[in-house]
């Protein structure tokens with residue numbers, strides 16, 4: 001632990017991104033206060049499929065950042081075993097697993113199993129494909145549990161956490177932010193770190209620099225199922241599914257609009273039918289929850305990470321996929337904030353590209 005600065009940092013938002021930043025900053029000796037409008041992990045983090053997925057179709061300006069994501073989670077779970085990451089690997093096939101994706105995949109542990117091997121990986125698959133992409137090093141976590149583990153880790157390093165406390169505005173002296181106004185009073189800060197997900201546009205708008213982070217809906221579904229049905233994480237044309245040890249089946253689906261036939265419960269019924277036709281032993285699926293989560297996505301799709309231009313004392317941090325990148329971004333952004341070390345991996349993510 002590097003206790004040398006005592007820099008006062010207010011982290012706005014206790015989703016997985018804010019929690020990781022708080023943990024890394026507190027570990028470096030910052031005087032961290034996390035301010036959360038609701039409860040810990042009550043935002044989109046609560047409805048995340050939470051796949052630590054490092055692939056992306058080319059061209060990908062943050063390919064180098066993604067490549068570091070898995071190594072950083074291994075580092076982080078050695079520090080915080082309660083992160084409880086399931087390193088099951090991910091089996092991908094069908095649309096989306098096209099040549100561009102294969103070309104963009106640089107991980108050494110990726111293999112291209114044929115049908116017999118696929119059937120061994122996922123015995124319940126009724127019609128395994130001829131070929132697939134198996135990304136052995138990938139995994140997933142419970143995003144809510146991981147966020148609590150990160151917050152507990154930050155608290156163990158001296159961070160304080162204020163829940164049910166909304167940031168309403170900023171205190172500014174000569175163009176420098178010196179604190180935040182909250183529903184519970186004012187907090188002084190040397191740096192205000194905005195990890196407020198889809199609320200970032202409104203908050204930065206208060207400072208005259210609205211960062212274009214927009215809510216992008218996606219559907220998250222949970223079913224009760226018999227344990228052992230899905231062993232890896234399966235992503236194919238019909239479904240994106242993984243399973244927790246207690247049997248809960250987790251599914252992510254596209255949001256199709258607000259018409260009645262696209263209500264999350266209707267999507268969940270169709271997804272259950274697709275899963276039943278893909279997997280033997282899935283007949284007894286029982287819907288637990290189906291809801292829409294709002295992913296924070298910038299207009300160019302890249303993360304937004306860095307100091308807000310022309311306003312001193314504000315650092316912005318928002319991204320999709322926020323779970324996959326939480327560990328690497330938590331470390332790199334905390335190094336920038338604490339030591340002024342500029343990370344080349346974060347250069348494509350700077351907020352000033354929008355102004």
Ligand SMILES: Cc1cc2nc3c(=O)[nH]c(=O)nc-3n(C[C@H](O)[C@H](O)[C@H](O)COP(=O)(O)OP(=O)(O)OC[C@H]3O[C@@H](n4cnc5c(N)ncnc54)[C@H](O)[C@@H]3O)c2cc1C
Nearest residue numbers: 013015017037043044045048051167197293321322323324
């Ligand atoms: C269906 C679905 C599937 C997904 N699958 C994946 C996946 O497989 N892999 C992946 O990496 N990502 C995935 N994501 C995206 C991922 O969940 C998000 O990128 C990530 O959770 C963002 O975390 P966050 O901390 O930035 O945001 P949030 O969790 O929304 O946290 C922001 C917090 O800020 C608080 N806040 C807002 N305004 C204020 C204020 N004024 N004052 C105080 N607090 C405030 C909010 O209450 C909230 O708790 C998925 C999302 C969905 C919906």
